[in-house]
Amino acid sequence: MERLAIIADNLIGANDAGVQFRKFGFSTQVVLNHLELISHCAGVDVISVNTNSRTLSAEVAYDRVNQVATALHKLGFKQFYKKIDSTLRGNIIEELQGMMDALALTLAVLVPSYPAHGRIVENGYLQLVQEWGDSSVPVPVGYIPSIIRCSPSIPVAVIGLDDVRQGEKRLVQKITALHTAGIRVIAIDAVTEVDLRNIAVALCRLSVPYLAAGSSGLAGSMPIAWKVVNQETMSMRQGTMVIAGTLNQVTAEQITSMLDYPNTELIIIQSAAIYDGQVAEEQARVMTSIGSSLHSGRIPVVVIDTLLESRNNTDALSLSVQVQKHGNTVTALLGQIAKETAEQHGLCNLVISGGGTATRICQTLDITAIDLERELLAGIPIGKAVGGNCDGLHLVTKAGGFGKKNSLRKVLELL
Known part of the structure; x- marks a missing residue:
């Protein structure tokens, strides 16, 4: 199979995203020091790199992620995942841009949702589900394009839950149309694990080259999108x-x-x-x-x-x-x-x-x-x-x- 690379902005994220692939049997190694890539790449299916860039300035974060992505691409890695914080902390838009520039991509698909840990996105709004006694209450965090500081040079659009639940054909059409219209980052709603799976299946069928970005929630379904595990096997x-x-x-x-x-x-x-x-x-x-x-x-x-x-x-x-x-x-x-x-x-x-x-x-x-x-x-x-x-x-x-x-x-x- 093609070798897979994850770039995360901190160690916890690199571990959390990497283990999503290890559980399907892929040899996976987390690299703590982004300057030591070569010594860790031999014989590994998936490499998850900690750039330790969440608290850096936007300019430095861009440069570091861009350099890591460029180096991994030269080392033969073909598929890339940008692990982001599920509450959208850090230099989200700059690090996406850094990877897209390194890989010559014009589209990033962004899915922050992590339903297993109470992070969901609906109508483009990130929400944290809080437990109160026997009930749960979603607490709004903010509108994704505003949180990640989108700009005219990097336009961001949102695909809603209705489109996600109409199936992969509808999602592929929406993503393709938005990209054709000049959108470079597309944030997609997801409230359940099934929503994440629908998104992964759509990405599997997408003809436009893209960078997948999100929390470890989407990472858990990316083996479908990258065709290294078929949908039926994951469903079982x-x-x-x-x-x-x-x-x-x-x-x-x-x-x-x-x-x-x-x-x-x-x-x-x-x-x-x-x-x-x-x-x-x-x-x-x-x-x-x-x-x-x-x-x-x-x-x-x-x-x-x-x-x-x-x-x-x-x-x-x-x-x-x-x-x-x-x-x-x-x-x-x-x-x-x-x-x-x-x-x-x-x-x-x-x-x-x-x-x-x-x-x-x-x-x-x-x-x-x-x-x-x-x-x-x-x-x-x-x-x-x-x-x-x-x-x-x-x-x-x-x-x-x-x-x-x-x-x-x-x-x-x-x-």
Whole structure:
């Protein structure tokens, strides 16, 4: 494949954007010193360079980015991504211009949105989604052309959410028409992961040479735009889901803490429906909620209601009786939910709490082995599934009683 280059204005951004490609198997290296490119380029698929230019003057930032892009192009890199801050800090327009001049490009496509971290763009306005209790409120930051200080020499236009959601054909037409009219930077709305994917598919079909620029949100879909991963493969591996099949109160506290993480959605299985023999109906209801959650770019967190209920000694005794009577039915249901989700929606990561639940899910998914990768936290490993239709799916397993209150939230941060 053609070698890929990312240029970021700080180290965190270089890491965050680079890992979006590493998770698809591409060897990826972050270069901390932009003056030492040659010694880091041999045998690497993707290089992510920290220019450390966010706080520099506009003129110096332009020069540095221009020089790095020129050097990378001479070293044989063909595809470039300009990583920017998702809140548009730094010398955005100058660094875009620096790369465009180095690569002889007349168009940059700018997508700052990072829905997983509450950064969205609608009607050209960057907004930060703030959590307030059980609701979320988008707080406007500003209009993108104004924030990045566009000028008559570098005109900026905005493509709205309606065009994004009409599909790639519409987006290609809009981008091409704006570029033909002399627009050099096009900022595109995106509110969900699906919006980012639509933009990436459009870029894949765009005949005009362009510089892709954005947060790590768009970077996660750029393998589609650059045709190094096909759309079908990415669709099979999109999304994260959490399933808690344990009744351990340690996990209950972890679930409660994790729900503060951006874009998580609690989906509760009603135990009464299972006890009444309405397993199929409850599975259908839960699957509808999971599908809606994944389609909107959220993380479904599937638990049985009894996990989150406070209980005294009498409740504990009653629960113990029910678990002995219906435990196998519950774990079988969780296994079917995992299988149906993987088949219908695809998953990249599946986080499972509870030993019996993990075993049943692996059996239902026909997983024959787990290729261990590393330990995310003490006692919480991650590995790739081997066998079945979910070969390559990342599995995170945790005993019900393992971990601290914020362990599951940290797992999501580390994925």
